[in-house]
Amino acid sequence: MRTADRRKRTVKAGPQTISVLRLGHRPARDKRVTTHVALTARAFGGGAIFVSMKDVRLEATLRALVEKFGGPFQVRTGVRWQEVVRSWRGTIVHLTMYGEAIDDVLPRIPTGRDLLIVVGAEKVPRAMYDLATFNVAVGNQPHSEVAALAVFLDRYLKGRGLRRSFDGRIRVVPMAHGKVVETSK
Numbered sequence: 001m002r003t004a005d006r007r008k009r010t011v012k013a014g015p016q017t018i019s020v021l022r023l024g025h026r027p028a029r030d031k032r033v034t035t036h037v038a039l040t041a042r043a044f045g046g047g048a049i050f051v052s053m054k055d056v057r058l059e060a061t062l063r064a065l066v067e068k069f070g071g072p073f074q075v076r077t078g079v080r081w082q083e084v085v086r087s088w089r090g091t092i093v094h095l096t097m098y099g100e101a102i103d104d105v106l107p108r109i110p111t112g113r114d115l116l117i118v119v120g121a122e123k124v125p126r127a128m129y130d131l132a133t134f135n136v137a138v139g140n141q142p143h144s145e146v147a148a149l150a151v152f153l154d155r156y157l158k159g160r161g162l163r164r165s166f167d168g169r170i171r172v173v174p175m176a177h178g179k180v181v182e183t184s185k
């Protein structure tokens with residue numbers, strides 16, 4: 001293969017980033033669910049969450065959690081979702097019950113490219129369905145963005161997200177019975 005051809009086929013070096021974009025967050029109504037979307041993103045292998053509405057309390061809650069239980073995990077609220085989506089240089093997966101079945105589409109989703117996973121709250125703008133690289137259904141029944149995100153990340157990462165270690169001040173010691181945590185720093 002010629003050097004020029006080889007260069008064209010070069011895939012971006014470095015580790016893949018996985019980010020979640022939460023659309024339609026209403027601070028008063030969705031605080032708890034959006035917090036759970038962020039916690040799920042972090043615990044199942046994601047590295048960042050972007051939220052379409054500014055919410056400083058949500059940011060503070062999540063930063064305090066990361067400070068205690070570890071990261072890396074970034075939080076940005078008040079983003080313009082169209083800008084995030086249009087400038088994304090990687091794969092965009094929109095989780096929606098109207099999409100293609102996860103089992104059918106998963107083999108086509110690249111594993112090495114940066115990944116943006118979009119979840120909604122209320123009605124998702126029509127444009128999102130066109131801007132997504134893949135519209136993915138975790139079953140074709142309505143349920144929850146938290147459930148959809150957890151199942152998608154776990155299947156996509158084949159469980160690796162859950163096995164990730166976090167360098168936090170607090171570490172839970174797994175055990176059959178009881179509750180033990182180790183505290184450091």
Ligand SMILES: C[S@@+](CC[C@H](N)C(=O)[O-])C[C@H]1O[C@@H](n2cnc3c(N)ncnc32)[C@H](O)[C@@H]1O
Pocket residue numbers: 094095096097098118119120121122123124136137138139140141142143144145146148
């Ligand atoms: C409570 S639902 C609201 C759905 C809303 N009726 C709509 O038209 O988009 C909130 C979010 O959960 C996610 N969701 C719910 N059911 C899903 C499913 N079966 N597969 C994938 N994602 C799902 C989607 O991201 C959706 O935007």
